[in-house]
Amino acid sequence: AQKITQTQPGMFVQEKEAVTLDCTYDTSDQSYGLFWYKQPSSGEMIFLIYQGSYDEQNATEGRYSLNFQKARKSANLVISASQLGDSAMYFCAISGGGGFKTIFGAGTRLFVKA
Amino acid sequence: AAGVIQSPRHLIKEKRETATLKCYPIPRHDTVYWYQQGPGQDPQFLISFYEKMQSDKGSIPDRFSAQQFSDYHSELNMSSLELGDSALYFCASSLRQGSNSPLHFGNGTRLTVT
Numbered sequence: 468a469q470k471i472t473q474t475q476p477g478m479f480v481q482e483k484e485a486v487t488l489d490c491t492y493d494t495s496d497q498s499y500g501l502f503w504y505k506q507p508s509s510g511e512m513i514f515l516i517y518q519g520s521y522d523e524q525n526a527t528e529g530r531y532s533l534n535f536q537k538a539r540k541s542a543n544l545v546i547s548a549s550q551l552g553d554s555a556m557y558f559c560a561i562s563g564g565g566g567f568k569t570i571f572g573a574g575t576r577l578f579v580k581a
Numbered sequence: 582a583a584g585v586i587q588s589p590r591h592l593i594k595e596k597r598e599t600a601t602l603k604c605y606p607i608p609r610h611d612t613v614y615w616y617q618q619g620p621g622q623d624p625q626f627l628i629s630f631y632e633k634m635q636s637d638k639g640s641i642p643d644r645f646s647a648q649q650f651s652d653y654h655s656e657l658n659m660s661s662l663e664l665g666d667s668a669l670y671f672c673a674s675s676l677r678q679g680s681n682s683p684l685h686f687g688n689g690t691r692l693t694v695t
Contacts, residue, residue: 500681510669510689510691512684512686513686517683558624568614568629570626571623
């Protein structure tokens with residue numbers, strides 16, 4: 468079984484600063500994918516970034532980067548130069564193992580202060 | 582670019598009624614997923630379909646059923662509705678099952694059971 472743990476229910480960050488959202492995972496699969504999704508208060512789920520278990524380089528997408536530490540089973544999301552529009556719920560997720568499902572963590576609510 | 586389309590956006594039903602939610606995946610996506618998100622909760626996987634066949638099943642109540650049709654659209658049927666079924670229901674699609682396929686979510690159907 469796969470599991471995602473997000474230990475930060477809420478985080479505050481000052482506008483224009485960087486913030487790291489923590490994510491640890493548990494899986495017995497050799498091949499898996501790790502994802503981060505953003506859910507604004509409007510409710511939609513927005514895909515942000517993906518990291519494959521065999522990828523040696525950390526994934527980056529614009530202001531988002533994923534700090535992947537495979538031995539520690541962590542996949543932290545780093546948001547650089549925070550903007551007010553980054554205020555949202557952020558979910559870490561994992562898929563793999565030949566199954567057709569993606570499992571989500573409990574989420575971290577990010578508040579960006581002006 | 583075309584996105585996942587869900588209908589209706591909002592639905593209000595009474596206890597013991599039935600509801601049908603529809604999902605039109607992104608063209609050429611071959612896998613469809615259904616998730617249930619209660620207030621303040623992370624999305625919970627219900628069921629998925631790959632090439633019109635059920636591919637995985639999560640915590641979907643026996644009162645719920647789903648299918649994917651020849652045109653790849655999917656429907657989630659919910660019977661004997663309970664107050665606890667009130668939630669945001671997401672459909673998502675991806676291209677080819679695999680651990681490196683991000684889910685693309687629709688805007689969700691908000692179901693309220695009174």
